[in-house]
Amino acid sequence: MRVTEPEARDLAVRLLRQRGVPDRAASIQADVLVEAELRGHPSHGLQRLPRLLLRIERGLADPVAEGAFSWRSDAVLDGDGCKGLGPVVAFAAIDRLLERVERTGVAVAAIRNAQHLGMLARYVEAIATTGRIGIAMSSSEALVHPHGGTRRMLGTNPIAIAVPSAGGTPLVVDLATSEVSMGKVHHHASVGKPLQPGWAMDADGRPTTDAARARDGAIAPFGQAKGYALGLAIELIVAALAGTPFAPQIRGTLDADADCNKGDVFLVLDTDQSPDLAARIADYLDLVRASPPERADRPVGVPGDGARARRSASLANGFEVDPQLWATLTDLQHDQTNSRRETPS
């Protein structure tokens, strides 16, 4: 079914408010989920919401916590999420980094005990709109096998980077260091579609294209040995800075039973913020876009272009949501009056 952005945002905000999330925090959390939908990443969208609501109801997530912060050193912020909503804690940290970076030029936050962040692109692009470079890294449950290995030992360990450019359209890179997402494996399993060779191992450590068997197995790192190396480095950086466990011990982002113990790292780097630099970057990106494509009907893209185009289309025409998910969310409302104009609780 097709849903409009205000419909999705309103429903998400209402569901969060009804579980004690303050207005502003509900807006921030809803925004991250809805933005993922708008850009065509439903795996990081509304389907995350029922589990988050359940985590709040069970006391695993604190609806009002905004994190406790202290400066470990001049430019490194130590954050305890105190079970707060991931985006709420993250933006509280980023606000502090953006203030500090004016003096220090670079600033880092390392956060433990916060809920799932959702799509990392949202955080770094918020940093880039202030004219700074933003980098985000997060650790996660073990799902990825080492290059040359067969057992899930690493998280999907995503990294996002945004660099400001002219015209308010930064370069935004957001990638998990796995070849595919486990969400995609589950989706293939549900529709009976085979996986591509090289994507996954089964629980016995054998390469498989059977999505159902891969669900209990492990997904491959992207880009062979190099992607594995990068994912492992992110695993260690996050654990070292945030003091959080490694993938095999991480819980609480894919379940509704355990405290969340993954780590998040944000890095803000000042640039000279000159129009000249922004224009140089924009010109180079345009040069890349204008370079000869491999297929005549597919111009060369720059990371973030597709997401921006999908977002525009979704804002204009709405976006597709699994009807069963929408029904679930609708049913999760405590008050079924369903009014868009209800007064804030």
Next chain:
Amino acid sequence: MRVTEPEARDLAVRLLRQRGVPDRAASIQADVLVEAELRGHPSHGLQRLPRLLLRIERGLADPVAEGAFSWRSDAVLDGDGCKGLGPVVAFAAIDRLLERVERTGVAVAAIRNAQHLGMLARYVEAIATTGRIGIAMSSSEALVHPHGGTRRMLGTNPIAIAVPSAGGTPLVVDLATSEVSMGKVHHHASVGKPLQPGWAMDADGRPTTDAARARDGAIAPFGQAKGYALGLAIELIVAALAGTPFAPQIRGTLDADADCNKGDVFLVLDTDQSPDLAARIADYLDLVRASPPERADRPVGVPGDGARARRSASLANGFEVDPQLWATLTDLQHDQTNSRRETPS
């Protein structure tokens, strides 16, 4: 032919000294080249030396410059390499970062106008031996086509990361964001060996496995769209911080005709430097190594393991050097007495 580490180091140091490079600087530059040989990366080893010597003789590289530095902000160091040797300028910057990071917790250097760095691993592992996380990024000549593109538009844009661990063996990741190196393409061309499909395009933008044709073409980014995204992000980060040009305008690392205008970025992050953290990291890496391998005869590796093993073997038994390269280097000596014990010039 087989060469020992002291032989290689002595010859490299002598050649540099004979062109006016001071003792300490010659040692630093020779070390980076010889360490690459010891680890089995000859593309970043002695074969870089003749061109560097020529660059010094032509005034494109300054044998005595150590860079000019100023703190752009509290934790961001602005570096002008003043045409100095890449490793000499880089370690001058890293020394300043290591001092500053005790107060700031994170510090960054952005350097322009320095010669080629060689193997990035050397710099970040030096940082990691002090108990900090090191990250290095460098820009380079356009050799890599965009994902979905055919023309060389990006540098190979390497990134290296080292995270301290117990036992003095940090995790060391060092990767170019290209699928292969142009050096490998040249090597395949010289021995008439075909490339693997997907490695390269020819100058007309057509996929090719003909190494000779690929030399004038473009190499692929590693890991498809994700590796391309990462390489592009590094391209922009370096240009934005160091104020250097983008790949299509970069010169002076593969030639002996142009000033060097690529950029380098180093980032140092303090950790708590506790034995507990170092032990946790070492335990996790051992867990990864002990996880079931894909092939029974090939245990799972951790990035840097192979390089360490090759280094030990090279130190014990020497390493292979192309006899023609060794003859070239020997001939480049001004004084052919060839004494190991010559007094410093």
